[in-house]
Amino acid sequence: xxxxxxxxxxxxxxxxxxxxxxxxxxxxxxxxxxxxxxxxxxxxxxxxxxxxxxxxxxxxxxxxxxxxxxxxxxxxxxxxxxxxxxxxxxxxxxxxxxxxxxxxxxxxxxxxxxxxxxxxxxxxxxxxxxxxxxxxxxxxxxxxxxxxxxxxxxxxxxxxxxxxxxxxxxxxxxxxxxxxxxxxxxxxxxxxxxxxxxxxxxxxxxxxxxxxxxxxxxxxxxxxxxxxxxxxxxxxxxxxxxxxxxxxxxxxxxxxxxxxxxxxxxxxxxxxxxxxxxxxxxxxxxxxxxxxxxxxxxxxxxxxxxxxxxxxxxxxxxxxxxxxxxxxxxxxxxxxxxxxxxxxxxxxxxxxxxxxxxxxxxxxxxxxxxxxxxxxxxxxxxxxxxxxxxxxxxxxxxxxxxxxxxxxxxxxxxxxxxxxxxxxxxxxxxxxxxxxxxxxxxxxxxxxxxxxxxxxxxxxxxxxxxxxxxxxxxxxxxxxxxxxxxxxxxxxxxxxxxxxxxxxxxxxxxxxxxxxxxxxxxxxxxxxxxxxxxxxxxxxxxxxxxxxxxxxxxxxxxxxxxxxxxxxxxxxxxxxxxxxxxxx
Numbered sequence: 001x002x003x004x005x006x007x008x009x010x011x012x013x014x015x016x017x018x019x020x021x022x023x024x025x026x027x028x029x030x031x032x033x034x035x036x037x038x039x040x041x042x043x044x045x046x047x048x049x050x051x052x053x054x055x056x057x058x059x060x061x062x063x064x065x066x067x068x069x070x071x072x073x074x075x076x077x078x079x080x081x082x083x084x085x086x087x088x089x090x091x092x093x094x095x096x097x098x099x100x101x102x103x104x105x106x107x108x109x110x111x112x113x114x115x116x117x118x119x120x121x122x123x124x125x126x127x128x129x130x131x132x133x134x135x136x137x138x139x140x141x142x143x144x145x146x147x148x149x150x151x152x153x154x155x156x157x158x159x160x161x162x163x164x165x166x167x168x169x170x171x172x173x174x175x176x177x178x179x180x181x182x183x184x185x186x187x188x189x190x191x192x193x194x195x196x197x198x199x200x201x202x203x204x205x206x207x208x209x210x211x212x213x214x215x216x217x218x219x220x221x222x223x224x225x226x227x228x229x230x231x232x233x234x235x236x237x238x239x240x241x242x243x244x245x246x247x248x249x250x251x252x253x254x255x256x257x258x259x260x261x262x263x264x265x266x267x268x269x270x271x272x273x274x275x276x277x278x279x280x281x282x283x284x285x286x287x288x289x290x291x292x293x294x295x296x297x298x299x300x301x302x303x304x305x306x307x308x309x310x311x312x313x314x315x316x317x318x319x320x321x322x323x324x325x326x327x328x329x330x331x332x333x334x335x336x337x338x339x340x341x342x343x344x345x346x347x348x349x350x351x352x353x354x355x356x357x358x359x360x361x362x363x364x365x366x367x368x369x370x371x372x373x374x375x376x377x378x379x380x381x382x383x384x385x386x387x388x389x390x391x392x393x394x395x396x397x398x399x400x401x402x403x404x405x406x407x408x409x410x411x412x413x414x415x416x417x418x419x420x421x422x423x424x425x426x427x428x429x430x431x432x433x434x435x436x437x438x439x440x441x442x443x444x445x446x447x448x449x450x451x452x453x454x455x456x457x458x459x460x461x462x463x464x465x466x467x468x469x470x471x472x473x474x475x476x477x478x479x480x481x482x483x484x485x486x487x488x489x490x491x492x493x494x495x496x497x498x499x500x501x502x503x504x505x506x507x508x509x510x511x512x513x514x515x516x517x518x519x520x521x522x523x524x525x526x527x528x529x530x531x532x533x534x535x536x537x538x539x540x541x542x543x544x545x546x547x548x549x550x551x552x553x554x555x556x557x558x559x560x561x562x563x564x565x566x567x568x569x570x571x572x573x574x575x576x577x578x579x580x581x582x583x584x
Contacts (some may be wrong), residue, residue, distance in 0.1 A: 403425060
């Protein structure tokens with residue numbers, strides 16, 4: 001059923017399992033046996049044995065539908081029904097129709113309270129009803145019930161967790177990090193409800209590698225998930241830990257390098273890969289993605305959840321609505337006036353196309369307009385979630401996976417340099433009463449620190465031997481201790497005119513060093529006086545540079561390798577990555 005694992009109820013911290021129901025192997029069932037028994041239209045109908053119903057008893061599981069690559073018409077769609085039949089009545093607990101209420105080839109998890117009003121004991125009936133026009137022996141889809149279980153919830157102090165990643169959002173283009181254009185008015189206000197960290201550094205200027213560090217707490221030299229390899233690390237993920245602790249886990253993404261193809265579906269009960277991409281045209285769909293998350297949360301608001309929410313809205317191609325662009329620019333009439341295609345970055349970065357100052361400013365305006373559109377969409381989502389009361393006891397983490405080069409050093413896009421525009425990202429953490437409000441942590445942390453920080457904040461023990469270090473205590477207090485070194489690397493590039501790749505960097509306090517492996521060259525910047533990284537001090541600060549080079553060498557030598565081999569890209573994945581500018 002797609003690339004995802006079936007739903008597994010997380011029992012250790014959250015529930016007592018009363019019963020794991022045994023169902024026949026429906027996934028491989030044919031419709032032919034139903035026809036031979038004279039049952040038509042085919043109905044798959046299975047009843048459990050009688051079950052005692054206790055207060056807060058729930059039934060959990062998942063439904064899925066395999067379509068064999070055939071687009072289903074209205075008359076082809078199966079309907080799933082879950083009924084509860086008690087001594088004093090009955091109740092319809094779930095009714096979903098395939099491709100209307102959930103996508104094909106993906107799991108739709110459910111967790112439903114059993115009503116006490118129908119009496120006890122209760123029988124559960126699992127039904128899949130196919131339309132009457134389905135011909136015997138020629139099914140267009142196969143429906144499946146997965147691992148249904150009957151649970152009783154324990155009272156627990158664990159909160160919900162919402163992890164939001166705005167792909168490609170660099171910190172210095174947001175108001176809360178000092179930008180003077182109105183790109184993020186809502187995020188600026190929202191940040192006052194929690195804590196923000198002044199300097200947060202991505203470990204790699206590309207989506208795949210950076211997200212694996214977010215989810216594993218391991219640095220790239222440890223997890224080895226690089227875009228050119230496409231590996232799937234074996235390390236335990238944040239989603240796997242939270243599901244084992246009793247969370248219902250769901251992800252709403254827009255595919256690309258966070259597609260479940262690359263292993264990110266591990267630990268998630270539901271993993272949404274974004275819209276089906278029929279062409280290589282790729283654009284962010286924040287409002288659509290947010291709607292999927294909102295609708296799911298509306299159904300699951302009484303369940304303890306972990307949600308990963310991701311959007312490429314800010315990622316190129318830049319195609320903001322005109323009204324958003326006019327907030328930042330009104331008089332430009334040159335090429336790419338209303339949009340900037342991904343293909344243009346290849347021409348610029350390979351030295352085929354040069355840009356005038358007015359064009360560079362225009363590309364910045366397009367990028368800013370995308371941020372403002374995203375900020376407005378997120379404001380609407382937040383208001384709706386507050387109305388659903390799903391944020392009352394929720395740890396919210398808002399960040400990005402990397403930034404974006406906008407010609408500050410002669411490059412567009414990302415995966416090109418290790419300067420701060422590509423690596424420095426925003427981070428806002430909100431949890432009412434548990435995280436300091438309206439606080440600014442004036443120190444340096446890294447995305448690799450997020451996993452242990454989230455786990456410690458909610459009271460769970462992080463795994464051993466992580467590269468990331470928790471700063472939960474600082475978030476609670478609203479004050480930092482000393483800054484820590486933050487490392488990054490870049491091993492490959494999509495561009496023929498490379499930027500000294502492979503390269504690596506260390507950012508330690510006010511100093512930053514970038515080392516180019518192939519040439520042996522290095523750059524050293526004093527960020528407190530040269531935030532634009534324009535004046536290379538490698539010649540005059542040799543002793544300082546040597547210390548940073550030694551620290552960087554130790555970082556790159558970290559091990560052991562924990563990643564397994566990657567899979568060859570499918571044509572679909574190649575198209576998605578090409579549309580995002582990672583393949584030419």
